[in-house]
Amino acid sequence: MNVISPDMTVATAVPALSVTGVSHSYGSRRALDNVSLTVPQGEFTAVLGLNGAGKTTLLSLITRLFDARQGSISVLGYRIDREPGEALRRLGVVFQARTLDLDLSVMENLLFHAALHGIGGREARRRAHAALLDVGIAERAKDKARNLSGGQMRRVEIARSLMHEPRLLVLDEPTVGLDIASKVAIVTHVRRLVRERGVGVLWTTHLLDEIEPDDNILILHLGKPQAHGVVRDVVAASGQDTLRAAFTALTEAPPQEAA
Numbered sequence: 001m002n003v004i005s006p007d008m009t010v011a012t013a014v015p016a017l018s019v020t021g022v023s024h025s026y027g028s029r030r031a032l033d034n035v036s037l038t039v040p041q042g043e044f045t046a047v048l049g050l051n052g053a054g055k056t057t058l059l060s061l062i063t064r065l066f067d068a069r070q071g072s073i074s075v076l077g078y079r080i081d082r083e084p085g086e087a088l089r090r091l092g093v094v095f096q097a098r099t100l101d102l103d104l105s106v107m108e109n110l111l112f113h114a115a116l117h118g119i120g121g122r123e124a125r126r127r128a129h130a131a132l133l134d135v136g137i138a139e140r141a142k143d144k145a146r147n148l149s150g151g152q153m154r155r156v157e158i159a160r161s162l163m164h165e166p167r168l169l170v171l172d173e174p175t176v177g178l179d180i181a182s183k184v185a186i187v188t189h190v191r192r193l194v195r196e197r198g199v200g201v202l203w204t205t206h207l208l209d210e211i212e213p214d215d216n217i218l219i220l221h222l223g224k225p226q227a228h229g230v231v232r233d234v235v236a237a238s239g240q241d242t243l244r245a246a247f248t249a250l251t252e253a254p255p256q257e258a259a
């Protein structure tokens with residue numbers, strides 16, 4: 001009998017990420033309420049929301065920092081609660097908080113991450129070098145992470161997240177606190193990963209200028225999904241002319257029930 005993994009059977013038909021009916025509470029505070037969302041392979045999907053919308057909570061559930069008690073989450077067809085090893089192997093993460101080890105060099109940070117995924121020796125060095133070249137930071141490989149700027153650290157974190165060649169990359173407000181040039185470099189790089197390598201990307205933000213007309217978006221407000229779909233459809237359904245106007249209309253009122 002041929003054993004074929006879910007992501008091989010139907011190639012691109014299996015979503016990179018599938019979130020179905022997920023809710024989460026911190027004690028009595030409901031942080032997410034019945035959220036569903038799909039990130040197709042090779043596409044960029046953004047979760048838009050103001051502070052407290054639930055973006056980080058959603059990413060914490062996807063990356064399994066917390067277990068989702070309601071609903072289900074699958075990465076490339078693998079349920080994260082039933083086959084966490086398979087799911088997490090295909091997932092790369094860039095958290096909002098800085099997570100480099102500041103006392104290690106840039107290269108050591110990447111090699112350490114590779115080792116956690118069972119990649120060592122020459123192959124790990126090859127991947128690390130290629131990943132650093134890709135984000136334009138190869139000449140800093142031997143520097144201690146603490147000597148990098150915020151934008152450079154973020155680029156190293158992205159390089160690190162790709163060391164195990166994930167098919168899904170999730171990034172939590174990756175450009176917050178960066179200057180315009182660093183921000184543009186990061187957005188451009190991640191969009192290139194989508195276009196050229198077919199990586200599925202889930203990107204959370206409150207910055208609407210990071211969104212393009214063909215992107216899929218989910219607008220979250222106080223934990224509730226307000227709209228999900230391609231930008232132009234979301235704008236049309238809201239009765240507004242622009243994404244900014246639609247976003248404002250959907251996030252200033254008390255949350256609506258999910259569409």
Ligand SMILES: Nc1ncnc2c1ncn2[C@@H]1O[C@H](COP(=O)(O)OP(=O)(O)OP(=O)(O)O)[C@@H](O)[C@H]1O
Nearest residue numbers: 026029030031049050051052053054055056057058
């Ligand atoms: N560990 C926690 N314990 C209790 N409440 C929490 C915890 N983490 C988040 N919350 C609450 O859950 C809600 C959603 O927070 P979350 O951080 O997911 O939103 P966010 O969209 O990422 O916001 P921001 O843009 O400010 O990071 C908020 O009301 C927040 O105060």
